[in-house]
Amino acid sequence: MRRTTRYPVSGPNSLWQLYQTVSFWKVLKNVMVIQVARYTPFLGVKNWMYRTFLRMEVGEQTSFALMVMPDIMFPENIKVGRNTVIGYNTTILAHEYLIREYRLGEVEIGDEVMIGANSTILPGVTIGDGAIVSAATLVHKDVPAGAFAGGNPMRIIYTKEEMEQRKKEELA
Template sequence: MRRTTRYPVEGPNPLWQVYKTVPFWKVVKNFIVIQIARYTPFLPLKNFLYRKFLKMKVGDNTSFALMAMVDVFFPEKITVGSNSVIGYNTTILTHEYLIDEYRIGEVVIGNEVMIGANTTILPGVTIGDRAVVSAATLVHQDVPPGAFVGGNPMRVIYTKEEMEERKKMSRPDR
């Protein structure tokens, strides 16, 4: 179950009323910073921009690949642990605007997590330490630590224990 806070609205859909939710100039600043970060090939600069200007919590040696897209409205609700890899063109959302309400939830990505290209992470999910998310996955629920998940809808392909067993079997020194 995703952990989001729901905010009902009256009148036009909440995206039409977005600047009642988040200040216009915050969105402008975030948009500019995100676009610079998406295209820079310098990983330390990218992490600096995320930490300093977007108030994201980003661990040491974490790599955001080219074109990774973080939430433009609430990037401060994103936490990524150390030594993780966020794949090419991955989208991390902390908001969702619906017809009668909007929802906001934190996204927590653990340490040493691998997220494949073109993945979308929805608000309110936690991805456990050492998890692997395959490419083009829609992460709509929590991912257990050490698990290998994939698909749309996302499902667990291998548990932590199955992943450890597969690693043992693939070592030449078995």
């Protein structure tokens, strides 16, 4: 189960009421920062922009590939550990705007995590240290540390223990 907080709305759908939940100026600033960061080839500059202007927690030597899309409305709810790779065109969401409610949830990505290209990470999930998420995965629930997960819907393909056993067999 994802950890999100639900906020009911009445009247038009929650996205139509966007600027009652988040400042227009914050969204405008975030759009500009994210668009520049999506295209910059300098990983250190990208991380600095995310930390400084979006208040994201980003660990040292973490790499956001080209076109990664962090949450525009609530990027401060995203935490990424050190030496992690976020693959090309991945989307990291910390919000969901629905018809009769919106939901907010923190996204926590651990240390030395590999997230494949074109993945989508939904709000309220944790991806544990050393986990691997295959390309084009919809991460809709937690990924345990050291596990290999993939698919849509996502499933755990190998646990940490199974991954360790596979590595031993490859070395033998």
